[in-house]
Amino acid sequence: xxxxxxxxxxxxxxxxxxxxxxxxxxxxxxxxxxxxxxxxxxxxxxxxxxxxxxxxxxxxxxxxxxxxxxxxxxxxxxxxxxxxxxxxxxxxxxxxxxxxxxxxxxxxxxxxxxxxxxxxxxxxxxxxxxxxxxxxxxxxx
Amino acid sequence: xxxxxxxxxxxxxxxxxxxxxxxxxxxxxxxxxxxxxxxxxxxxxxxxxxxxxxxxxxxxxxxxxxxxxxxxxxxxxxxxxxxxxxxxxxxxxxxxxxxxxxxxxxxxxxxxxxxxxxxxxxxxxxxxxxxxxxxxxxxxxxxxxxxxxxxxxxxxxxxxxxxxxxxxxxxxxxxxxxxxxxxxxxxxxxxxxxxxxxxxxxxxxxxxxxxxxxxxxxxxxxxxxxxxxxxxxxxxxxxxxxxxxxxxxxxxxxxxxxxxxxxxxxxxxxxxxxxxxxxxxxxxxxxxxxxxxxxxxxxxxxxxxxxxxxxxxxxxxxxxxxxxxxxxxxxxxxxxxxxxxxxxxxxxxxxxxxxxxxxxxxxxxxxxxxxxxxxxxxxxxxxxxxxxxxxxxxxxxxxxxxx
Numbered sequence: 001x002x003x004x005x006x007x008x009x010x011x012x013x014x015x016x017x018x019x020x021x022x023x024x025x026x027x028x029x030x031x032x033x034x035x036x037x038x039x040x041x042x043x044x045x046x047x048x049x050x051x052x053x054x055x056x057x058x059x060x061x062x063x064x065x066x067x068x069x070x071x072x073x074x075x076x077x078x079x080x081x082x083x084x085x086x087x088x089x090x091x092x093x094x095x096x097x098x099x100x101x102x103x104x105x106x107x108x109x110x111x112x113x114x115x116x117x118x119x120x121x122x123x124x125x126x127x128x129x130x131x132x133x134x135x136x137x138x139x140x141x
Numbered sequence: 142x143x144x145x146x147x148x149x150x151x152x153x154x155x156x157x158x159x160x161x162x163x164x165x166x167x168x169x170x171x172x173x174x175x176x177x178x179x180x181x182x183x184x185x186x187x188x189x190x191x192x193x194x195x196x197x198x199x200x201x202x203x204x205x206x207x208x209x210x211x212x213x214x215x216x217x218x219x220x221x222x223x224x225x226x227x228x229x230x231x232x233x234x235x236x237x238x239x240x241x242x243x244x245x246x247x248x249x250x251x252x253x254x255x256x257x258x259x260x261x262x263x264x265x266x267x268x269x270x271x272x273x274x275x276x277x278x279x280x281x282x283x284x285x286x287x288x289x290x291x292x293x294x295x296x297x298x299x300x301x302x303x304x305x306x307x308x309x310x311x312x313x314x315x316x317x318x319x320x321x322x323x324x325x326x327x328x329x330x331x332x333x334x335x336x337x338x339x340x341x342x343x344x345x346x347x348x349x350x351x352x353x354x355x356x357x358x359x360x361x362x363x364x365x366x367x368x369x370x371x372x373x374x375x376x377x378x379x380x381x382x383x384x385x386x387x388x389x390x391x392x393x394x395x396x397x398x399x400x401x402x403x404x405x406x407x408x409x410x411x412x413x414x415x416x417x418x419x420x421x422x423x424x425x426x427x428x429x430x431x432x433x434x435x436x437x438x439x440x441x442x443x444x445x446x447x448x449x450x451x452x453x454x455x456x457x458x459x460x461x462x463x464x465x466x467x468x469x470x471x472x473x474x475x476x477x478x479x480x481x482x483x484x485x486x487x488x489x490x491x492x493x494x495x496x497x498x499x500x501x502x503x504x505x506x507x508x509x510x511x512x513x514x515x516x517x518x519x520x521x522x523x524x525x526x527x528x529x530x531x532x533x534x535x536x537x538x539x540x541x542x543x544x
Contacts, residue, residue, distance in 0.1 A: 044289070071308035072307060073304045076356070077299075077354055079282050079297045083295060093408075105295070
């Protein structure tokens, strides 16, 4: 962990309405936004619920961190130079137990072993002192 | 299907009354052309289309452009009006990714029907292959996907379509060969198109053994990048006759849009994509008063092979999940059940959104497609897809006025 190279891959730029999410990630807590009016989860975080209620009353709920792979794509080329020379990596859409989808990487396994429906759990990757990216790994049976 | 879309009867009557037509088309050379700028291509394509219609530049009183991936402008349409020396009464820039070109036809039609202009030049051109920087390519995917919640995971444009393809494989049991067949058919057609970039024969084996980009998509599942321009002129039958236009006119029969999502994160399932494609198509079909079986030649947005299968199915040409076998049996080839992208499409001719799809649809209905001519082509459909199968637009065109 010492000699860690500077992180050059794309980083999220926080908005006021998304900062609570990233702050929680930094604490290694996985939270999801929910409308207090309808108790419906949504993702990605927005200032106003995207539902019919258009609620500004958003609460952050600690999520289970468990999800299933909905689809995935093994990337052999990355979007920026920072990915050059990297082994293939898995970009996936997972569906959390709370019923929202999110994009992530499936880590801690051979990309070839990933399948649709695979049970995965959140794991935080502290890519910079400010940013922890939630990623998912297979749940050990 | 019963006419259930609100306003569809009025739309049919409006298009029947105005008799909107495509009266001129133009394509520049396509390929690697490093000595021409984006605005050079726009001008050259416009000049060719004006010449094809046989009108004067001063007859053009409306302008619809799109955007450039190379030369970023604050107001693209008026920037081009200035460069080309036009003083349009109506001007608009359409920017809905791959759904743009198809919707330019509709944008022009709506402007004409509401009395804003009579002769609308629709044009797109770009030196994408020669002029785009690597940071420009990065900006493209960063702006298409969610910069905060998707891009940090290393999503690429092919990767976005690979996510859709992988789920499609899972839900419908499709295989690589099904996608590959789309690329093979496009290449066969491109071999007959004079300005196509890639004409060498391609086999299923070539495609499935080509370099992996984002599994399950490989090199030949991905469209090409090119330099070039294309344009078309939209007017009314009445104005075209008054201007003495000699070229066969191609009539607008119907148009529609369909929205699914912008970010894949908010996609519920593949049905959401099918429904967006379907509602775009249904609006166009029902306005035209026809169905998929009436279409003689189809132009389906083929930025990646997977989109052609989703569109074939979503538009109702084949049942869901049956696009792959349809492609593999060669039924999209000229002379077969439903010729698709007779010019070679984005996979083999050139990539300028669906501009060439609109131009080729017009060429087919005029009966001017030479070796690629679909016999007795009377009705064409053009479908565009913007984002990652996100935003859809469809037009139906006819050789005769809408009745």
